[in-house]
Amino acid sequence: MGFLRPAGAWPRAVWTVSLLLLMVWAFSGCEENGVEPSSVDGVPLDSGVIDSVLVPEFWVLGSEDYRTVYLSLGLTDEEREAILDGDLLPPSVYVWVGPAGVSEYGSGFRLFDDGGAIANQTNAEYADSVSGDLIPGDQVFQARINSGFADEAGDFVFYVQVVGLQRPGNATDEGSEPILEVTVTVSANEPPVFSDPSLPDSLHAGFDLQQWSVNVVDPNEASGDEVIDVMMELKAGDVVYRDYLFAELNAPVWTFTADSTFAAGLETAEYTMSFTASDQFEQVTDPPFEHTVWIENSAPELLSLSAPDTAYQPGPDDPPNVYAFELNVEDRQGQGDIEEVYYEVTDPTGDTYGNPAFVFRDDGEDPDPVAGDRIWSHGFIVTNTVSNFGTYTFTFYARDRAGNVSDPIEHELELISSSEPQP
Numbered sequence: 001m002g003f004l005r006p007a008g009a010w011p012r013a014v015w016t017v018s019l020l021l022l023m024v025w026a027f028s029g030c031e032e033n034g035v036e037p038s039s040v041d042g043v044p045l046d047s048g049v050i051d052s053v054l055v056p057e058f059w060v061l062g063s064e065d066y067r068t069v070y071l072s073l074g075l076t077d078e079e080r081e082a083i084l085d086g087d088l089l090p091p092s093v094y095v096w097v098g099p100a101g102v103s104e105y106g107s108g109f110r111l112f113d114d115g116g117a118i119a120n121q122t123n124a125e126y127a128d129s130v131s132g133d134l135i136p137g138d139q140v141f142q143a144r145i146n147s148g149f150a151d152e153a154g155d156f157v158f159y160v161q162v163v164g165l166q167r168p169g170n171a172t173d174e175g176s177e178p179i180l181e182v183t184v185t186v187s188a189n190e191p192p193v194f195s196d197p198s199l200p201d202s203l204h205a206g207f208d209l210q211q212w213s214v215n216v217v218d219p220n221e222a223s224g225d226e227v228i229d230v231m232m233e234l235k236a237g238d239v240v241y242r243d244y245l246f247a248e249l250n251a252p253v254w255t256f257t258a259d260s261t262f263a264a265g266l267e268t269a270e271y272t273m274s275f276t277a278s279d280q281f282e283q284v285t286d287p288p289f290e291h292t293v294w295i296e297n298s299a300p301e302l303l304s305l306s307a308p309d310t311a312y313q314p315g316p317d318d319p320p321n322v323y324a325f326e327l328n329v330e331d332r333q334g335q336g337d338i339e340e341v342y343y344e345v346t347d348p349t350g351d352t353y354g355n356p357a358f359v360f361r362d363d364g365e366d367p368d369p370v371a372g373d374r375i376w377s378h379g380f381i382v383t384n385t386v387s388n389f390g391t392y393t394f395t396f397y398a399r400d401r402a403g404n405v406s407d408p409i410e411h412e413l414e415l416i417s418s419s420e421p422q423p
């Protein structure tokens with residue numbers, strides 16, 4: 001039985017206390033799985049003091065990726081008050097790590113309740129310099145560590161120790177035994193692997209409903225690992241436009257069902273489908289499995305217009321006249337691809353102008369009677385202050401989210417003065 005010095009240089013007092021405690025604990029039979037609660041200076045320190053603990057269960061041997069170890073203490077109001085008043089020392093949290101079944105620690109690290117802003121020079125060398133903690137003083141303690149706590153594959157036990165919560169003056173010779181054990185698994189591990197894609201090379205506008213699939217296998221399935229999720233990013237260059245989760249159909253087949261609305265919002269171009277999958281060890285396929293696809297987005301179409309041929313100026317004391325314009329608009333990437341339906345107008349003097357108010361809507365809001373029925377509505381308003389009577393030419397357009405603009409529809413409307421005979 002022996003102890004290895006933890007990698008980090010902890011404050012001397014803490015280290016001394018901890019080492020004493022560990023020796024006491026180790027010689028009192030920690031090889032028996034489970035640690036009895038103990039009481040320190042009248043403050044019960046059973047595992048009830050711990051509110052929750054989050055430790056990743058699977059670790060990849062030799063990985064330098066930092067992962068969060070989290071612990072929150074559930075202190076009573078009395079304990080919190082006593083800490084504020086200086087009657088109890090604030091708690092500190094340590095985790096000692098050793099191979100399962102061996103009553104020996106390889107190393108230890110500290111969790112911090114420091115808000116994460118301070119670089120901690122006092123932690124193990126496999127711990128990140130900042131803790132990842134969010135709020136100082138809220139009794140949530142965190143550290144970001146990599147799998148450097150293990151020098152070989154196997155199960156390891158994290159022994160959680162809470163120090164403090166003692167009356168000042170007793171701190172150098174009193175402490176607590178570890179009050180919680182969490183067993184984790186360390187193994188050499190490979191991320192999932194892709195094969196046998198059934199993916200389109202091109203997606204023409206309005207393509208039929210189709211199911212895409214990829215086979216995804218985790219190389220470590222024999223030792224209990226498995227594929228957790230399969231994600232596809234749709235990219236062009238370095239820009240990621242979308243991401244999609246594939247669904248497991250029958251292992252190892254993962255699928256995604258796409259219809260023509262898949263292309264909504266995408267410009268016609270070549271894209272990369274970039275696949276990654278992750279396993280229980282949070283191992284992610286790297287580099288991603290990639291497939292090139294050409295995707296087409298076509299312009300909206302204006303199918304029909306309903307609008308009056310004649311509009312009348314109201315009398316001097318009359319409210320505005322409102323005329324209903326309706327356009328039936330389609331887009332092969334779905335109504336969700338339609339960005340705007342709008343018009344320009346040329347007045348009898350030949351001036352052409354647009355206006356942000358010259359737009360249609362299909363959301364059921366006034367003046368659109370029914371939302372989502374592909375009939376886009378506009379209320380054309382004629383007030384009694386209008387001038388330039390005669391023939392107005394309207395030009396209607398729809399533009400989609402990819403910037404495609406429809407062929408226009410033109411419509412002529414005669415504006416009649418209120419001084420002329422009206423129907």
Ligand SMILES: [Ca+2]
Nearest residue numbers: 190220225279
């Ligand atoms: Ca794996």
Ligand SMILES: [Ca+2]
Nearest residue numbers: 298333337400
């Ligand atoms: Ca379109």
Ligand SMILES: [Ca+2]
Nearest residue numbers: 362370373375
């Ligand atoms: Ca409508």
